[in-house]
Amino acid sequence: MPSRPILVPAPAPAPVVSSLVPAPLGHQNRSTRIFPAAAGFSFFITLSVCFCKFSRKRPSPPATKNASSSSQRTPPREFSYSTLRRATGSFSPENRLGQGGFGAVFRGTISGDENVAVKVMDSGSLQGEGEFHNELFFAAKLDSPHVVPVLGFSHDRKRRRLLLVYKLMDNGNLQDALLHRRCPELMDWNRRFLVAINIAEGIEHLHGLEPPVIHGDIKPSNILLDSLFSAKIADFGLARLKPEQVEIIVAPERDCGGGGGGGEELENVINTATGYEKFNFGLVDQSPESVVKVTGSPETTTVVSVSPELGEKTDEEVVTRKVESKDWWWKQNQESDVEKGKVKEYVMQWIGSEVKKERPSSSDWIEAMAASKKLEKKNSKRLEWWLSLEEESDKKKRRMVREWWKDEYRKELTKKKKKKEKKKLESEFCSDDGSSSVSQWRRGSGSIDWSGERWSRARGNSHDSVSSEIAKSCGISSTPSMRGTVCYAAPEYFNLDNNVSEKCDVYSYGVLLLVLISGRRPLEMTGSASEIQRANLMSWARKLARRGRLVDLVDQKLQNVDKEAVLCIKVALQCLQRLPVSRPSMKEVLGMLKGEVSLPEWPTEFSPSPPLKTIRKHGR
Numbered sequence: 258m259p260s261r262p263i264l265v266p267a268p269a270p271a272p273v274v275s276s277l278v279p280a281p282l283g284h285q286n287r288s289t290r291i292f293p294a295a296a297g298f299s300f301f302i303t304l305s306v307c308f309c310k311f312s313r314k315r316p317s318p319p320a321t322k323n324a325s326s327s328s329q330r331t332p333p334r335e336f337s338y339s340t341l342r343r344a345t346g347s348f349s350p351e352n353r354l355g356q357g358g359f360g361a362v363f364r365g366t367i368s369g370d371e372n373v374a375v376k377v378m379d380s381g382s383l384q385g386e387g388e389f390h391n392e393l394f395f396a397a398k399l400d401s402p403h404v405v406p407v408l409g410f411s412h413d414r415k416r417r418r419l420l421l422v423y424k425l426m427d428n429g430n431l432q433d434a435l436l437h438r439r440c441p442e443l444m445d446w447n448r449r450f451l452v453a454i455n456i457a458e459g460i461e462h463l464h465g466l467e468p469p470v471i472h473g474d475i476k477p478s479n480i481l482l483d484s485l486f487s488a489k490i491a492d493f494g495l496a497r498l499k500p501e502q503v504e505i506i507v508a509p510e511r512d513c514g515g516g517g518g519g520g521e522e523l524e525n526v527i528n529t530a531t532g533y534e535k536f537n538f539g540l541v542d543q544s545p546e547s548v549v550k551v552t553g554s555p556e557t558t559t560v561v562s563v564s565p566e567l568g569e570k571t572d573e574e575v576v577t578r579k580v581e582s583k584d585w586w587w588k589q590n591q592e593s594d595v596e597k598g599k600v601k602e603y604v605m606q607w608i609g610s611e612v613k614k615e616r617p618s619s620s621d622w623i624e625a626m627a628a629s630k631k632l633e634k635k636n637s638k639r640l641e642w643w644l645s646l647e648e649e650s651d652k653k654k655r656r657m658v659r660e661w662w663k664d665e666y667r668k669e670l671t672k673k674k675k676k677k678e679k680k681k682l683e684s685e686f687c688s689d690d691g692s693s694s695v696s697q698w699r700r701g702s703g704s705i706d707w708s709g710e711r712w713s714r715a716r717g718n719s720h721d722s723v724s725s726e727i728a729k730s731c732g733i734s735s736t737p738s739m740r741g742t743v744c745y746a747a748p749e750y751f752n753l754d755n756n757v758s759e760k761c762d763v764y765s766y767g768v769l770l771l772v773l774i775s776g777r778r779p780l781e782m783t784g785s786a787s788e789i790q791r792a793n794l795m796s797w798a799r800k801l802a803r804r805g806r807l808v809d810l811v812d813q814k815l816q817n818v819d820k821e822a823v824l825c826i827k828v829a830l831q832c833l834q835r836l837p838v839s840r841p842s843m844k845e846v847l848g849m850l851k852g853e854v855s856l857p858e859w860p861t862e863f864s865p866s867p868p869l870k871t872i873r874k875h876g877r
């Protein structure tokens with residue numbers, strides 16, 4: 258029986274489907290039956306194709322502009338401890354790349370061909386743990402070609418050692434490449450200028466995130482150079498998300514309280530270092546209690562709790578909980594409520610400990626002090642006894658004692674002289690140019706670098722063996738227990754109020770820019786009288802600006818220098834303005850460097866000083 262065509266009004270198909278699947282003529286009855294299925298199938302195929310195309314073509318994930326959302330970069334993965342031990346040849350000294358405040362960094366190779374840098378941190382210090390967690394927290398959030406990628410993390414069985422794995426940067430850190438190894442590549446102005454641009458782009462990226470990320474420790478030793486000398490920002494141990502309300506004001510005349518001599522002394526030291534005459538300081542250090550294992554959820558972070566009693570940590574105690582990242586940061590900021598006195602004490606302690614480190618050996622120092630006190634006591638007793646001897650009857654005895662004493666005294670003098678010579682030798686050994694050490698600096702003939710690299714020598718970091726192609730760091734971190742680095746840290750960074758904003762990074766970038774252009778450390782004294790005015794790079798730049806001789810600051814070893822160099826110094830001086838509000842934003846800085854934004858009005862402090870009126874005394 259011939260089938261009667263049943264004319265069922267076809268459902269209105271989606272235009273895309275009808276155009277893709279035309280119904281064959283003469284099979285209308287069948288086609289009407291199979292049409293919904295075919296349409297659904299085609300619709301599905303079309304959607305999948307579109308989705309694939311879109312997901313492949315999308316240029317940059319919106320997440321990169323959002324510090325609170327997960328990034329497209331592969332999140333840091335956990336490595337087994339044994340993998341990293343094998344990769345670094347059991348953390349052999351030959352593979353040591355450098356020394357940070359919390360441990361050494363080793364080069365290694367994983368999966369046969371992937372070159373990595375492994376930072377080994379001793380979990381003994383809360384501060385170190387905090388930095389470890391911070392690094393991981395930000396590693397999962399940041400995705401920029403100007404930020405050193407963190408590949409993963411690990412720990413040993415007892416969790417005494419925390420490890421961070423980074424992509425290896427073949428040319429080491431900028432401090433080392435520019436000031437120690439004096440890499441020929443960096444003696445070309447164009448390359449140096451590109452480094453300046455790379456760093457500015459990196460910071461601008463951080464500040465452009467929502468909420469903005471403040472690096473907090475921009476300095477040459479935290480800038481790493483890849484095989485092409487492209488610069489990347491490293492070390493997010495002190496980084497933070499910008500607190501919601503930051504007042505960018507500096508109260509220059511505010512009394513720091515306490516007013517003790519020690520405080521003033523310290524203030525003077527810091528003032529010398531920054532080139533400012535007065536500013537407040539304080540200290541807030543972050544010691545986050547917990548964190549790590551960042552998971553992808555936008556507003557929350559899964560953390561592994563880390564108790565201060567580190568020894569008691571076991572796998573079972575690992576508790577995962579969700580905290581709002583902001584809360585965590587807020588918690589850190591609470592520490593800024595530390596009493597002023599305590600803060601001063603802390604800073605004093607810190608400065609003191611740094612100075613002690615610079616001495617040949619702190620134990621020597623303490624022993625010497627104790628010994629001299631003992632000797633003094635002994636001598637005064639001797640003197641008492643000697644004076645008690647009868648003038649006439651004990652004449653012979655007295656003479657004998659005097660002779661013996663003379664002898665003792667002579668011996669002591671020789672001993673002292675030898676010790677002094679030893680100290681001198683040691684300090685010369687410590688410096689790379691034979692002119693370092695705080696004690697020498699105090700006497701006016703040494704050089705000190707508050708950026709911290711000098712401290713490393715005292716800790717024996719100069720024994721780094723040099724690998725043929727990979728740069729070795731001579732520097733050690735500067736400020737393990739302090740926020741920021743003296744000389745690079747903005748004045749308000751030391752304030753008790755939590756006035757930390759992006760402008761702190763802008764300030765540090767200004768110092769870094771001057772270092773980059775001049776090829777000098779921010780604070781450098783070589784002893785000669787002519788050098789004194791150049792000792793403080795920032796003050797010197799300001800002076801040169803007033804004299805209209807900025808070109809004098811440009812590194813004389815630089816080749817192919819053009820007028821961009823002077824422009825860079827001008828930009829640096831804009832960044833170095835004392836009031837954070839007066840400093841440009843990082844976006845503006847980048848615009849100025851690229852010539853897309855004109856320089857703002859020259860700060861009055863840099864305008865040439867009016868000619869002095871000379872009053873002639875006319876003789877009568």
Ligand SMILES: Nc1ncnc2c1ncn2[C@@H]1O[C@H](COP(=O)(O)OP(=O)(O)OP(=O)(O)O)[C@@H](O)[C@H]1O
Nearest residue numbers: 355356357358362374423424425426430730733734
């Ligand atoms: N990814 C890397 N590639 C190559 N070298 C590296 C890498 N990471 C670190 N280094 C080297 O190891 C040195 C020490 O690094 P680390 O981050 O521990 O210390 P720091 O930044 O100098 O100090 P701190 O962490 O206290 O600020 C660096 O200066 C650098 O020379």
